[in-house]
Amino acid sequence: MLELRNVSAAYGQHLALQGIDLTVHEGEMVVMLGANGAGKSTLLSVIAGQVPARRGSGVSMAGIDLLGLLPHRVVEAGVALVPEGRGIFGAMTVRENLLLGAYPKRARAEERCSLARVMTLFPKLEERLGQVAGTMSGGEQQMVAIGRALMSAPRLLLLDEPSLGLSPLMAGELFKALERIREIDVSVLFVEQNARKSLAIADRGYLIENGTVVGEGTAAALLADDSVQQAYLGVAKRA
Amino acid sequence: MAFLDALLNGLTLGGMYALVAMGLTLQYGVARIMNLSYGEFLIAAAFAAYWLFQVQAINPLLALLLVVPVAFAANWLIYQIMLHPLVKRSRNRGELEVNSILATFGLLFVIQGLVLLLFGSNYFSYTYISNVFIVAGSPLAADRLLAVAVAVVMGSGLYLLLMRTRPGTALRAVSVDPRAAQLAGIDVRAASAMAFALGGGLVAASGVLVSMFTTFNASMGVVFTMKALIVVIMGGAGHLLGALTAGLILGLVESFVAVYVAPGLTLAATFALFLIVLLVRPTGMMGRAGA
Ligand SMILES: Nc1ncnc2c1ncn2[C@@H]1O[C@H](COP(=O)(O)OP(=O)(O)O)[C@@H](O)[C@H]1O
Ligand SMILES: [Mg+2]
Numbered sequence: 001m002l003e004l005r006n007v008s009a010a011y012g013q014h015l016a017l018q019g020i021d022l023t024v025h026e027g028e029m030v031v032m033l034g035a036n037g038a039g040k041s042t043l044l045s046v047i048a049g050q051v052p053a054r055r056g057s058g059v060s061m062a063g064i065d066l067l068g069l070l071p072h073r074v075v076e077a078g079v080a081l082v083p084e085g086r087g088i089f090g091a092m093t094v095r096e097n098l099l100l101g102a103y104p105k106r107a108r109a110e111e112r113c114s115l116a117r118v119m120t121l122f123p124k125l126e127e128r129l130g131q132v133a134g135t136m137s138g139g140e141q142q143m144v145a146i147g148r149a150l151m152s153a154p155r156l157l158l159l160d161e162p163s164l165g166l167s168p169l170m171a172g173e174l175f176k177a178l179e180r181i182r183e184i185d186v187s188v189l190f191v192e193q194n195a196r197k198s199l200a201i202a203d204r205g206y207l208i209e210n211g212t213v214v215g216e217g218t219a220a221a222l223l224a225d226d227s228v229q230q231a232y233l234g235v236a237k238r239a
Numbered sequence: 240m241a242f243l244d245a246l247l248n249g250l251t252l253g254g255m256y257a258l259v260a261m262g263l264t265l266q267y268g269v270a271r272i273m274n275l276s277y278g279e280f281l282i283a284a285a286f287a288a289y290w291l292f293q294v295q296a297i298n299p300l301l302a303l304l305l306v307v308p309v310a311f312a313a314n315w316l317i318y319q320i321m322l323h324p325l326v327k328r329s330r331n332r333g334e335l336e337v338n339s340i341l342a343t344f345g346l347l348f349v350i351q352g353l354v355l356l357l358f359g360s361n362y363f364s365y366t367y368i369s370n371v372f373i374v375a376g377s378p379l380a381a382d383r384l385l386a387v388a389v390a391v392v393m394g395s396g397l398y399l400l401l402m403r404t405r406p407g408t409a410l411r412a413v414s415v416d417p418r419a420a421q422l423a424g425i426d427v428r429a430a431s432a433m434a435f436a437l438g439g440g441l442v443a444a445s446g447v448l449v450s451m452f453t454t455f456n457a458s459m460g461v462v463f464t465m466k467a468l469i470v471v472i473m474g475g476a477g478h479l480l481g482a483l484t485a486g487l488i489l490g491l492v493e494s495f496v497a498v499y500v501a502p503g504l505t506l507a508a509t510f511a512l513f514l515i516v517l518l519v520r521p522t523g524m525m526g527r528a529g530a
Contacts, residue, residue: 072427103423
């Protein structure tokens, strides 16, 4: 469904992505692992239309060419990004944040349905609808952010380090919620530092280093891979 | 009844300042354009109302229905044609501020020049309603009261529009965080153009209302720009209730200083107030937040 072919991007002279190939199939949950500065956030920004790709790159979603579209058009094409740092509106209430998520034309007719879906996914938000989002805990704010993205009726959800800064307890809850996103027929491409937890819920994964894909495979294969265990799972090298 | 005089005068003056500043806070807070030609639109609208009243015998309330849509459309076009290229070119907010100050400084002279050409540099005024009410012994001009009543209706309408409707919420979202707003599917360019045009419509409405009870000339625009700027900065950019509060405070301070200190010191008092706010709360009384 999402197809990236030979995607490159640069900040001025600095080449942040070089020739990335990546695919997310319908209904799939795919994780990107990689060190800080590898280019994972840049890749999500390219898909979302916030960072331009270089010539020769290809990004398409269900056959629609996403390259060159403004960010709000990408949302209309069914791709919603929850950026690192969440991108919610702290001075607005949870309800306002969620309803704002349904701003795209594709989402308006389904607003009530989407809201009900978000409430089943994050029951905690239901009693907090009137609360000002900025006064919530980090984990709750992340739920608002994901809920806001789901309100746009996306077919693909992009998440940039959703568990960043959350307590282990909250992170656990978040991963459980992510698992359930499958049930509502939304595909997910997400970036995570917590390789063990994310490979446990993902179908497939990509390893990103210095702006290129250095490995890919099913989650099970990556979990079992020696180099993945050393680099991302903190398993000591066997003598 | 000097006290009551000053209070009534201050409240009506402050109400007008608040309305004038609400438009600027939309242009600056949402569209991120620091518009130095803002007051020229007010004066142009005041002259339009004058001309419609004296020459065409159209009363100022009907004039609103003509002048406001024209100003809205003109400001929308100005944003799309002249200001959006600056937005695209500027790499950050600071750069856009400098660019927009320079561009709208030029626009100021264009509009002022046109008004001067059409009307010359004399002072103008007209009398729409000459009744005077006596409120607890203090005189209150009916035209002034009417202007403030219309201002209150428009200000509340704008407030409800921003707080209760989906497009209004989108404007607030752009004001707080344009990047996050894009990700929520909001067309930031369209929202900015809308906010800039709304601000232009609002300042034109203010111009028509002000023309009902004051004397004006072609070069007075800058005074309104300055006062609106002071109110916006005091209230916090993009903050409607902040603009309302700061506008009322400014009106009251000016009015009381004129009555109890010296009429010549009102402008000095305005700036003193401005300095105090900047020193105590540099982000404005209500901070920088969405509406
Ligand atoms: N806005 C930016 N301007 C310039 N360089 C950037 C910018 N954002 C990221 N970079 C650089 O691009 C590279 C990739 O960054 P990023 O995509 O944020 O990596 P990751 O998300 O994997 O940590 C890094 O070297 C980073 O310093
Ligand atoms: Mg990152």
